[in-house]
Amino acid sequence: MKTIKHIDTQRLSLAGLLISLGIIFGDIGTSPLYVVKAIFNKGVIEEDLILGSLSCVFWTLTLQTSIKYVWITLNADNKGEGGILSLYSLVRKKAKWLFIPAIIGASTLLADGMITPAITISSAVEGLAIHYPEVPTVPIVVFIISILFIIQRFGTSIVGKIFGPLMFVWFSTIGTLGLLYVIQAPEIFAALNPYYAISTLISHPNALYFIGAIFLCTTGAEALYSDMGHCGKANIRISWIFVKLMLILNYFGQGVWLHQHAGYTMGNINPFYAIMPDGFVVYGVAIATLAAVVASQAMITGSYTLISEAVRLNIWPKVAIRYPSHHKGQLYVPSINLVLYIGCMLIIAVFQESSNMEAAYGLAINVTFIMTTILMCNFLLRLKINKIAILVFAIAYFSIEFTFLAGNIVKITHGGWLTLLLASTLFIVMFSWYGARKIKNSFVRFVDVRKYYPIISELSEDKSVPLFASHIVYLTSANNSHEIEHKIIYSMINKKPKRADVYWLVHVDVMDNPHTREYVVKKLIPNKLIRIDFKLGFREEHQISLLFRKAVEDMVEKGEIDITSNYQTLKKHGIPGDFNFVILEKIIAKTNDLKWYQKVIIEIYKILKKFSLSEERGFGLDSSFVTLERVPLNIPTTKKVILKRLN
Template identity: 45%
Template sequence: MSNLSHAPASHISNQFKWGGVLLALGIVFGDLGTSPLYTFKAIIGEKVISETLVFGGVSAIFWTLFFQTTLKYVLITMRADNNGEGGIFSLYALIRRYGQWVLWPAIIGGSFMIADSLITPPISVTSAMEGLKVLNPSVPIMPITIGILVVLFLFQQSGTNRIGVFFGPAMVIWFGMIAILGITNLSGNLYVLKAINPMYAYDLVVNYPGGLWVLGGVFLCTTGAEALYADMGHVGRRNIQVAWIFIKMALLLCYFGEAALLLKYQGQHLTAIDAFYGLVPQWFLIPSIIIATAATIIASQALITGTFTLFNEAIRLNVWPKLRVEFPTDMRGQVYVPSINWLMMLGCIGMVLHFKESSNMEAAFGLSVTVTMLMTTVLLSFYLYTQRVPKPLVLLVFLVFIWIEVTFLVANLAKFAHGGWISLVIGLALIIIMYIWFAGKNLKARYKRLVDLNKYIPTLRILSNDMEVPKYATHLVYFTMAEKPDKVEDRAISSILHQQPKRADIYWFIHVEVDDKPYTATYTSRIIEPEEVIYVKFTLGFRIVPRINILFKKVVFEMVKNNELKIESKYFDAESGNILGDFRFVILKSFLSVENSLSLWDNMIMRLHFILDRLSLPDDKAYGLDDNNVIIERTPLILGKTENITLTREY
């Protein structure tokens, strides 16, 4: 087996560097870090400000950050890393070999996290812009927010490598600012700190009218925890854990400062004061809005790039149709998916136009994240079980976090009619697409017939040396689903022999396998018949885009260099590895034959699957092949047993 990757042996998750901590501040904490802009606004809502509401709200925030963010994600979930990579699909890849059922929590969680990516940029940027209303209530917020979002999405195609170095310092300024604002407002009001007592949160939920529904607003303080786990591979677990100490202190100081401020306005509504910008002195208001806007843009940027990674993983794990994936920078793991970028931009603009204000977006925001966290808890508990963690401890972890998250889910469902339904509709639509694609791929694989390749070797040898047959290609390459070199699809043999015979000097059969590790890049080659038939198997991680055109040329060059293969061509330069000879790839594209006997459900799934297939990226583009050396052949796919018709000849 040979390695195609130049990745370092030790992963970033095992390294601690202060530069990594700074990078973590700029990449993974944006969503969590900007939550003080809107969390208390969601808790108070249209209710009258009271001591029970404020003390109970800040107490619930304190313990939510402890249980959900610190305990569940920073200390437990981040240990479930897949070679340093995190996120719900990375977690799924770790445990999918233990049972097929784990696909469903992964699909549901991934779908609702994508739905969350359509609401986080609008609510974050809108919340920052609403600070302008403190200066002038008539300032048009929507056009400014939409303008910022459009610029943000237009910038994605160039990547974040250039400005990424500014993200860390910018977020240090943000967290430093909210900490100082919190301390300033806590001065002389330290009695607010008694809300650390969890009984205040209990009193809010049990005794305050509608207290359970208030938790829907409290939940917004931890919505970025799932994104924190997903971005772990970019900066490393230890760097995130160290950075969280500083960030949590800044967040708590800010939240308690907001609580101290709100207690001064008991008996009034939030129209009298902005929970966050009320902390800011008048002379510092404009700079604070600028800093907050920068922080929300960074938070949105982190979630957008995380969404691109999520789609790339879904494509590689066969739960999403193929899309064009690009590499805007040399940063490891960073990808850009053009079609998703523009759809997200339109979705975010639609959210702003529909909801208009950040307070109207809160219901749609919390609901999707709660579902994702629930699915992560299910997968995490099963992962701990597979790692032979004591069963009582696994059960304790499962029950504690399921209880917390189900409570938050119920609280968020109260906002269903006020916008939460949008998140559910988007999430369900994504779940349906993922299921149709995955089920259709499985049905096709089930009915594709493999034959013994060795049986056809003599015929292929004769054809390869038959000078009376016009040469079709010097090197003819087929993709195969066969995991072993002695098997191949019957339709590939039919393409070579039974239609117009395709004479070639060498027949290549390539199998691409997705590995459960994120950045695997290896291959094995097997010479079935010297100078006639060769089988190559690529094993690529689920975060590696299969650029087969480049990888295959590298394999051929190495085989020539090792004297395993001879290419007698004056156009081949063994020193540089440039192959300008005749390499032709044949893509066998299936279409649903009319000769099928499927159940009503399977027939519907396959028809919808082929509709998605027509809309998805063509196979040659998905494999990174050049147009000038690719042939597409369409072959009928017959599923199930066709009807046996008796035909009688009449004279």
């Protein structure tokens, strides 16, 4: 299959393979904790269901994880970065409607991510009940998750270094435990025959519920793509061979235990712990809990990255993003940390036990898979691959994923409503923020800045106008360097004339690739009006104040501009003039002319605006050098006003 050429962020290496174990496979690697238990759902262990369920697990991992994600989707890298928003940035210019599947996929990924710490850590800790049935597990789970979210503000780069070795121990352990049972009954490998999967899906009376439980084995597949930038696709593909082998050995080992207990009621027994020797269970619970923490940490870090991308792409309110360490890619988003924590606590409060969470898990992430398939089809069309091959891909994976969706829809009444509610809330936030920006932009009127060159030049020299600042900087959204918002001209000339030695226009263009940092200088009026266009990748921080200062320093070094103050005393001593950023906060004055759904979007936007960063903080500006002006976008005109003057 045709791929985009690029240099992997990390070449194939032993260190890269180890890192990928710790970062990429946490979620999918802990699925044996609850998948088999979810399939049999405390009921009778049916002989006919054992081979069928194992066959479904194997072929789901093969078709959904190995082929779709590891082999095909990893090719859709954006300069080495992956994830649904990275994929969207590759195809967004081809079709504007693709922002819908992008934000649906992002919101469902975040929503189902909230349940990952709850279900994995609960499943791990509940193993204590084997030897200590009187110990309450819920408080322990709440404590572990609380500590996990608290330490995020301090950075996790040190903890991250042990993730790889820890997950290597985890996978080796579960593989070995499974192998000890598999060698007792090697005939269990008959489940590799897809006949058993197809036969079970067709004939089993609870096939839909069964499909929903099977889907849990691949819920972490999206993480393989989302976290590609941390270790490169070559390391992911090679390490997946080891991970998949260990997973299959463990699943099939649990299958042998099921055969040995066919006809019995499973009850609260978890086959994952049942295949452990009695003396090893306590150690097994400890290792499983640590692995669950790793899986949860990967989900949290992935959520931070997703939100930071969404902010740059203007589909999420501007929120504070911190960098708690010098570790590459290390982010901390306080608001999202709180949202995820509240979501986890809500899920634990509602479901209490992992067996109840299993009924709700998977529904939202299933929707993410479908949205990724939609975006992938558009990406493949962009590569001009044989359309028959793309059609085969689309038919195959829409069929598989909609079949899984049919099984997961059954979960709505069993708790899936909660993840759908969370996903819907996140979707409304994204859609409203994106939609309000579009509505506001529709009111923005651009004018030809060249018509104002003479006025701007004269204003700069007009001593009758008080000097506002030596340098005035306006942020402009005009893509065309010959255009400017009418509101900027109004602020500069009409509202209160602002004299400056030099006027600057700064434009930020968010690029489709992740890590671009470039700028272009255009001298519209030499030494009077200068425009700087910053081209920033969608993963780059918008530190406009710092970037602008660096660009000006470069221009001064090259002798392109003299920023020495024109005040006589300061000029005598060669002191630079002051800079003042004028931020125009655009507001919609009235909503009478808007359609009803636009009014709803604007009202939601106003609420979100209260919780988002201010304009100056959002652009990384020092507030002491900022003048904020609120400007209405839709001022009522006097054309339709009927007014009679009396003598």
